[in-house]
Amino acid sequence: MSAGPYGRIAFAGVGEASISATKVRTAQELAVEAGLMAMADAGLTARDIDGVITASPAGDPHFMFSTLVTEALNIPARVNMAIQAAGASPGMGVLYAARAIAAGDAHTVLVCESDSRGARFKGDKIQAMRAARPWTDDWEDPFGLTVPGKYALIAQRWMHRFGGRREDLAAVAVAARVHATRQPEAPRREPLTVDKVLASAPIASPLHALDCCPVADWGGAVIVTTVERARDLRQPVVRLLGAGEGHSAYHLADADELPPSATRQSAQAAFIIAGVKPADIDTAQVFDAFTIAALIAMEELGFCEPGAGGALFASGHTALGGSIPTNTTGGMLTWGNAHVIVLPEAVRQVRGDAGVNQVAGAQLALAHGIGGPMALSVTMILGR
Amino acid sequence: MSEATKPVPTPTDATAPFWGGCAAGELRLRRCTACGAYRAPTRTVCACGATAAEWTAVSGLGTVFSFTVVHRAPDPAFKAELPYVIAIVALEEGGRLMSNLTGCPPESVRIGLPVSVVFETVGDGVGVPKFTPV
Numbered sequence: 062m063s064a065g066p067y068g069r070i071a072f073a074g075v076g077e078a079s080i081s082a083t084k085v086r087t088a089q090e091l092a093v094e095a096g097l098m099a100m101a102d103a104g105l106t107a108r109d110i111d112g113v114i115t116a117s118p119a120g121d122p123h124f125m126f127s128t129l130v131t132e133a134l135n136i137p138a139r140v141n142m143a144i145q146a147a148g149a150s151p152g153m154g155v156l157y158a159a160r161a162i163a164a165g166d167a168h169t170v171l172v173c174e175s176d177s178r179g180a181r182f183k184g185d186k187i188q189a190m191r192a193a194r195p196w197t198d199d200w201e202d203p204f205g206l207t208v209p210g211k212y213a214l215i216a217q218r219w220m221h222r223f224g225g226r227r228e229d230l231a232a233v234a235v236a237a238r239v240h241a242t243r244q245p246e247a248p249r250r251e252p253l254t255v256d257k258v259l260a261s262a263p264i265a266s267p268l269h270a271l272d273c274c275p276v277a278d279w280g281g282a283v284i285v286t287t288v289e290r291a292r293d294l295r296q297p298v299v300r301l302l303g304a305g306e307g308h309s310a311y312h313l314a315d316a317d318e319l320p321p322s323a324t325r326q327s328a329q330a331a332f333i334i335a336g337v338k339p340a341d342i343d344t345a346q347v348f349d350a351f352t353i354a355a356l357i358a359m360e361e362l363g364f365c366e367p368g369a370g371g372a373l374f375a376s377g378h379t380a381l382g383g384s385i386p387t388n389t390t391g392g393m394l395t396w397g398n399a400h401v402i403v404l405p406e407a408v409r410q411v412r413g414d415a416g417v418n419q420v421a422g423a424q425l426a427l428a429h430g431i432g433g434p435m436a437l438s439v440t441m442i443l444g445r
Numbered sequence: 446m447s448e449a450t451k452p453v454p455t456p457t458d459a460t461a462p463f464w465g466g467c468a469a470g471e472l473r474l475r476r477c478t479a480c481g482a483y484r485a486p487t488r489t490v491c492a493c494g495a496t497a498a499e500w501t502a503v504s505g506l507g508t509v510f511s512f513t514v515v516h517r518a519p520d521p522a523f524k525a526e527l528p529y530v531i532a533i534v535a536l537e538e539g540g541r542l543m544s545n546l547t548g549c550p551p552e553s554v555r556i557g558l559p560v561s562v563v564f565e566t567v568g569d570g571v572g573v574p575k576f577t578p579v
Contacts, residue, residue, distance in 0.1 A: 191519040199460065200487055202452035203573050204531055204545050205515060205523040213513035214533060221511070221556040263528075266514040266551075314533045314543040315485045319511055 066163030074103025078280030091280030104295035112170030116150035152439025229371020241391030277397020305330020467572030505562030
C-alpha cells in the first residue's frame, strides 16, 4: 500500500520539553531536553542515533544550529542539518529523515524543533520579533506588514470568496479551548465563547488577539527509524504511511491564489502514497498559529468543502467524539507557537497513548505543518 | 535616540529600475521579451521560463485583491499611522504588489475596489508605490 521512501519508516519515540514560565533555557537546551525525552521514550541512548535534523529557531538563532544540538547530545551523526522552513520544519525534518534512511545514509534520526521566543521576545511580541529578525524585505517591510497581517490578508480573501464571517474564525479558537480545558497545565484554559473572540483586541483585520496563538518557548522531538528497528524498541510501532510537501510563493502578493495551494499539494501527495482518503483519518493535528490557518487547513486537507471550515469547527466535528477530532492537545492556539506539537500528538494517538486527549480507537492520524504564510506545507499520515 | 523611521527599500542593480521608477513617478514592471507577460518584481524569471525582460511603465491601475487593517504595528515608526491599510493590489497588466491604501477611510475598503498608484519618495532616487481609490 505504501510507496516511495516512506513505506518502511516508523516513529520510535516522542518527547516534549515542558512549557515553563520560570525556567530559562536556550533554544538549543530545549531541543536537547526534548531529544533526551524522545530517546528515553524509545528506549534508546544518544549513541544509538546516527542522524539529527533540527529547525532554525527565531529566539537564539545560531549558525549551524543542528551541529550545536548534535554536539550537546554527543550523537555520532552521519546525517545532520538544520531546516529553515518555519512552521513546516518539523514535518520537513521527518521527510528528509525518511529520505536519508531510505538512501541508507542513516538508520535512526532525531528530528526536533525548539525555540525560545517566550523567553527572548518580551513586551510587544510583534515588535520584539521584528526587531530580532535577521533580514529585511523590501517588498513587504516598507508597508508595515506583520506576520498576523499576512494571515489576515489570507483570511480576508477567504471571507470574500466563500462568504465567511469572523464567527467562522472564532469557532476555531473556541474548539481549541474545549480541548485545552481538559488539561490542568494548559496556559490558556478558561472557557471561551465566540463573543469573547470577537470582542478581543484587533490585531490585523479580520484577526483579533484570540485568533492568534501566544508566543512561547517550546521543544519537541520525534525519533524516525525503520519499521524493522522500531519493532525491537520500547513503543508500539507507528508507521509513516504517506507524506507530501507543497510549495507556493514566499511573498503573499505572488501566491497562486489566497489561500495558497501548498497544503492542498502536500495532502494530495500524502493521501495517494498512503492509499487512504480524508474520511479514513481518525484524528487531525494541523497548524493553528492563527484560527484562519487551521480552518483553511481542514478545507485544503479535504475534511470539508472549501468555505465550510468554520462550520466544521462550530458544529463539534473537531471535538473528541466528533467525526474528525482535531488538535486534541488544544494546539498552538493553546500552547503557543510550537509548530512541532502536531507530531508527538499524532504518534501518541496512533499508539493509543494520548491520555485525556485520546481519540477512541484511533488507527490513522494526520499531522500537518505550514511554513510562512502558507508558503510551504507538509502533510504526514501515520498508522499502525 | 532619533525618531523611529520606517524601513526604506535598498535598491540593487536588479531592483533600481523599480524603486527609481517610483521616485520618478512611474510604476515599472518587468515585461517578458519572450511571451510579453508582465511579472511581479520578485520574479527574476517569467512563468514561461524566459529570463530576458524589459522594465516597462504600466498604467498604475488595479484592484484590491485582499487587504487588512493593521492595528498592531511591526515597529514604532508605524504607530502614528495606526490603523493603516495594507493591500495586495492586482495590477491591470498582470502581477500583484503588496502596498498600502491611502486617502480613504479603512472601513471603506473592500476586495475588488478599483485603485490607482500614488508615489511616496522615501530617499534619494527611491520611491515606494502606494494606492488610492480611483
